[in-house]
Amino acid sequence: MxxxxxxxxxxxxxxxxxxxxxxxxxxxxxxxxxxxxxxxxxxxxxxxxxxxxxxxxxxxxxxxxxxxxxxxxxxxxxxxxxxxxxxxxxxxxxxxxxxxxxxxxxxxxxxxxxxxxxxxxxxxxxxxxxxxxxxxxxxxxxxxxxxxxxxxxxxxxxxxxxxxxxxxxxGAGQTVKAANQLIVAGNIQLVAEALLFLERAGVDTGAGLKVLAGGLAGSAVLDRKGRVMRDRDFAPGFRIDLHHKDMGIVTESAREFDLVLPLAGLTAQLVASLRAQGGGGLDHSGLLLGLERLNGGPREGGSVATGPEDSVSKQGDN
Incomplete structure (x- = not known):
């Protein structure tokens, strides 16, 4: 070989x-x-x-x-x-x-x-x-x-x-992967908050996300997830169920290391909340859906596509 x-x-x-x-x-x-x-x-x-x-x-x-x-x-x-x-x-x-x-x-x-x-x-x-x-x-x-x-x-x-x-x-590969999943989940949550912020302000979100992607706020998450979040297309590429598992690894490891990671804990709770609401089969970009629910649900005309829950393949990864 x-x-x-x-x-x-x-x-x-x-x-x-x-x-x-x-x-x-x-x-x-x-x-x-x-x-x-x-x-x-x-x-x-x-x-x-x-x-x-x-x-x-x-x-x-x-x-x-x-x-x-x-x-x-x-x-x-x-x-x-x-x-x-x-x-x-x-x-x-x-x-x-x-x-x-x-x-x-x-x-x-x-x-x-x-x-x-x-x-x-x-x-x-x-x-x-x-x-x-x-x-x-x-x-x-x-x-x-x-x-x-x-x-x-x-x-x-x-x-x-x-x-x-x-x-x-x-074990080092898994430790780095846990750090990766922390950054990804936190980034998705922030993109969701920025998108909802733009929407509720009446800004053209396509133009807004384009300029954000070209500056310091730009990221792979914004590039890959921005459009699907605008479209409310939460068909799974990487499921909330799996990111919930990964955030558990992060928080458990942090306790072992005697680390206080405030944003990790909050992000883990937001992922867990969407999962508890039945969103475990959604793509992790579905954190936007959880955020909308915290803010009274989608506004009139903003339909939400939830995507398949149980028919997806057994494994996705991020």
Whole structure:
């Protein structure tokens, strides 16, 4: 497993909103990819892209040189890694295991330690960029583990992303991802507040957001989410449910570090509030909907599209 066109096999577990496009990019880069997902349609999409399908986790991981996992949260990672027929009991010593899910740093460390006992090489490599970043292969990838294992995985990462950084030992990738999710959620909330502020003032929001994007207020969040928030299009690219999980990681870690992070706590509450109101299946740009409700609901003529709640793929990421 040294680069594009290599004959080594990749087992890929988790072919949802993020994992599906990522696995397809690896196929296009010349790798043999065998994928598994709880939803058969996701496996069929990988097969249509030139990959191979597996009936279960063990079938995807068996005889693989590299196993990549991309699932929603800690319970799924623990089941995929430690469960009967899971990755750690299936793969051979020397296999490179890369978890690209967004989970607690402690879980990543536990997986790495268990893997080391079995002679495996393990990296935590969560990503940022959302569904669009996965489709366009421009993800940011923050990697925890050894330098040697990072170097071995780099050709694979280069097929998936644009900004790829080894950030430290096992668990460090997840710590950086938690910081990323804090910034993203806070930024979305502020964009929502700015947008509602402009609307209630009667300003042309298209013009307003355009000029904001060209100044110091500009951000990837404003570029990617500004229009969909104006249109009230909250179809999920990255679900509130998942960002709620990520904000829990931030607040739990802050307590462990004896840190006071006031805006993190407030943002986590706003995310949790929208989720409690039934918005867990919305895109995280739906924080605008929660803000409107705090301000008496949308004004007449401002219809809100909530998007699908339960029909989305199992995994999205930011």
């Amino acid at each position: 040294t680069g594009a066109g290599d004959t080594g096999r990749i087992g890929f577990v988790g072919l949802g909103i993020m994992g599906g496009p990522m696995a397809a990019h690896l196929v296009r880069a010349g790798h043999r990819v065998t994928g598994y997902d709880l939803e058969r349609a996701a496996v069929d999409r990988l097969i249509a892209a030139g990959g191979e399908g597996a009936a279960d986790i063990a079938a995807a991981a068996r005889d693989a040189d590299v196993v990549i996992t991309m699932v929603p949260a800690d319970p799924q990672v623990e089941r995929v890694m430690f469960g009967a027929g899971g990755v750690l009991e299936t793969v051979a010593p020397g296999t490179l295991v890369i978890d690209m899910s967004s989970i607690k740093p402690g879980t990543s460390i536990a997986v790495a330690e268990a893997g080391a006992e079995r002679g495996l090489r393990v990296l935590d490599a969560p990503v940022s960029g959302g569904e669009a970043g996965a489709i366009e292969a421009v993800l940011s990838i923050m990697v925890g583990g050894t330098e040697q294992d990072f170097a071995a995985a780099l050709p694979l990462f280069e097929a998936l992303g644009r900004t790829i950084v080894h950030v430290g030992p096992h």
